[in-house]
Amino acid sequence: MSLFTLPCDTLGYMQKVLLLENIHPLARDLFLKDGFKVDSLKGALTEDELIAKLPGYDILGIRSKTYLTRKVFEAAKSVSTVGCFCVGTNQVDLKAARDHGVVVFNAPFSNTRSVAEMVLAEIVMLSRKLGTRNIEMHQGIWNKSSAQCFEVRGKTLGIVGYGNIGSQVSYLAEAFGMRVVFYDIISKLPLGNAKPMSTLEEVLETADFVTLHVPATDATRNMIGKEELAKMKQGACLINASRGDVVVIPALEEAVRSKHLGGCALDVYPEEPENNQPGYPSPLQGVENVILTPHIGGATEEAQVNIGREVASTLIRFAQTGSTLRAVNFPQVDVPLDRGNTRLTNVHQNVKGVLKDINRILSEYGANIQAQSLHTDQDLGYLIVDLNQPITDDLIHSIEQLKTAIRTRRVC
Numbered sequence: 001m002s003l004f005t006l007p008c009d010t011l012g013y014m015q016k017v018l019l020l021e022n023i024h025p026l027a028r029d030l031f032l033k034d035g036f037k038v039d040s041l042k043g044a045l046t047e048d049e050l051i052a053k054l055p056g057y058d059i060l061g062i063r064s065k066t067y068l069t070r071k072v073f074e075a076a077k078s079v080s081t082v083g084c085f086c087v088g089t090n091q092v093d094l095k096a097a098r099d100h101g102v103v104v105f106n107a108p109f110s111n112t113r114s115v116a117e118m119v120l121a122e123i124v125m126l127s128r129k130l131g132t133r134n135i136e137m138h139q140g141i142w143n144k145s146s147a148q149c150f151e152v153r154g155k156t157l158g159i160v161g162y163g164n165i166g167s168q169v170s171y172l173a174e175a176f177g178m179r180v181v182f183y184d185i186i187s188k189l190p191l192g193n194a195k196p197m198s199t200l201e202e203v204l205e206t207a208d209f210v211t212l213h214v215p216a217t218d219a220t221r222n223m224i225g226k227e228e229l230a231k232m233k234q235g236a237c238l239i240n241a242s243r244g245d246v247v248v249i250p251a252l253e254e255a256v257r258s259k260h261l262g263g264c265a266l267d268v269y270p271e272e273p274e275n276n277q278p279g280y281p282s283p284l285q286g287v288e289n290v291i292l293t294p295h296i297g298g299a300t301e302e303a304q305v306n307i308g309r310e311v312a313s314t315l316i317r318f319a320q321t322g323s324t325l326r327a328v329n330f331p332q333v334d335v336p337l338d339r340g341n342t343r344l345t346n347v348h349q350n351v352k353g354v355l356k357d358i359n360r361i362l363s364e365y366g367a368n369i370q371a372q373s374l375h376t377d378q379d380l381g382y383l384i385v386d387l388n389q390p391i392t393d394d395l396i397h398s399i400e401q402l403k404t405a406i407r408t409r410r411v412c
Helices: 025-033 047-053 070-075 094-099 112-128 130-138 164-175 200-206 226-231 249-257 301-321 354-364 393-400
Strands: 004-006 016-019 037-040 059-062 081-084 103-105 156-160 179-183 209-212 237-240 263-266 290-292 342-349 369-376 380-387 405-410
Touching: 016 025, 025 037, 025 301, 047 070, 059 301, 070 094, 081 301, 094 103, 103 301, 112 130, 112 164, 112 209, 112 237, 112 263, 112 290, 112 301, 156 164, 156 200, 164 179, 179 200, 200 226, 226 249, 249 263, 342 354, 342 393, 354 369, 354 380, 354 393, 393 405
Parallel strands: 004 405, 016 037, 016 059, 059 081, 081 103, 156 179, 156 209, 209 237, 237 263, 263 290
Antiparallel strands: 342 380, 342 405, 369 380
16 A cells, blocks of 8 residues: 555645755755745755655755655655756665656756866876976976976876766867777767777776766775786876765875876765865875865856756656656656646556546546556556546545555646
8 A cells, every 4th residue: 555645746735845954045946936836055964854844845955965764764754756856866865766756866967067177187197297387386496397297188097987977077178189999888889980999908008097987886896906906007186076086096096106007086085074074084195196176077157057947847847747767767658648648657666456446447437548658667667647637535445455556646
C-alpha cells in the first residue's frame, strides 16, 4: 500500500517549495510566477533539520552540501520531487528516492562552459607556473625565468570522461592548438580531431596534461592512485575538477613533491566543508606549481543563472504535467497536457497486472480514459492517465490501496 496521497495543485491548493543553499533568485522568481509558495534558506540542513523542516513541502531544491538519506525520504512524505541545482546527484540516495516515489532532477548542462573554461585556464597556469610566480610576487620575490615553462600549443591533453564537460574541454583545447586524446567507458563520438583511447593507461602514458571529468561511482573511487600516477609522463600535470574521491591525495602529493609530476590543479576534495570558513587543510598547500581552488568550477554568475532556470523549469514542468523527462532515477515520460482533461500520475512496482488493476478501478468509478502512457524499468513503473472528468479523492484512495502502489498524485 502506498504511503502517500498528495493534494491536487488545483482546487485552491498551492504547492510549497523549499530552496536551500542560496540557490539563484531566478529559480524562486520562476516558481512564484507560476503560483507556487516558496521558502528559501541560505545554508544546507542536516539530516535531523531536514526531517523536522520538510513535512508540508512538495518540492525541494538543493545544491551539493545537503545530503538526502533514506531517513529523510521516509520522513518527508509530502515531497514528490527533488531538484539538484548542480551537476552531481551523489548527495542524494537515489534508490531511497525511487522507493518513496520521489523524482530527482539535476542540471547536467548548465555549468559545462564554466568548468571547461577553468580547466583550460589551469592548463595554461600550470604550463607557465603562473600560480607559483603569483605567490612569489605577492611576497616581493622577482623571479623572472623561462625554465620548465612551456606553451600549451602542440602539447597533448588527455581527457578522462568525455561527457558534457569533457567534450567541451576537448573543443576549447583544440582551439589552443593542443592535441586531444580521451578515454570513456562508453563509446563517444569525438569532436574535431580528438582521438579516443581504448584504456585509461593509454591516456596517462600519452598526455602532457590529464584532466578528469567522471562521476562519483564505485568504479571511479580512487581511480587515480600511486600506480596510475607512476604511468603518467615525467613532468606531466593532473587536473581534477570532477569528484574529490577520484584521486588518492597522498599519492598525488608524493608524485608532485618528487617532481615526477610537474604540477596539479584540484577543485574538489575527499572532504569539503559545508560552509565557507578559514583553516581548511590540504597536504598540497605550499607545494610548488599546485593550484587549489574551493570547488568553484561551476561558480560563475552565468552558470548559476542557467542552473536556476534549467532545474526550476524542470521541477515546474513535473509539478504541472507529471513529466519525468531528464529525471536521473525514474522512467522518462513526457506527455503534452490537454487542459480539457484531468490528469493523475501513479508510481508503482513493476509487476504483472498493475495496469489492469488500475484500469479496473477507473472503470468502476465510471472514468473515461482519454490517454495513458506507461513507462517501466526493471523494478519501477510510472503511469500518466488523462481523464475527461474530475478526479475524486475516493478514486485516488482506491488506487493507493493497491499493494503495488508507491505514490499516486493528482496533477490537474
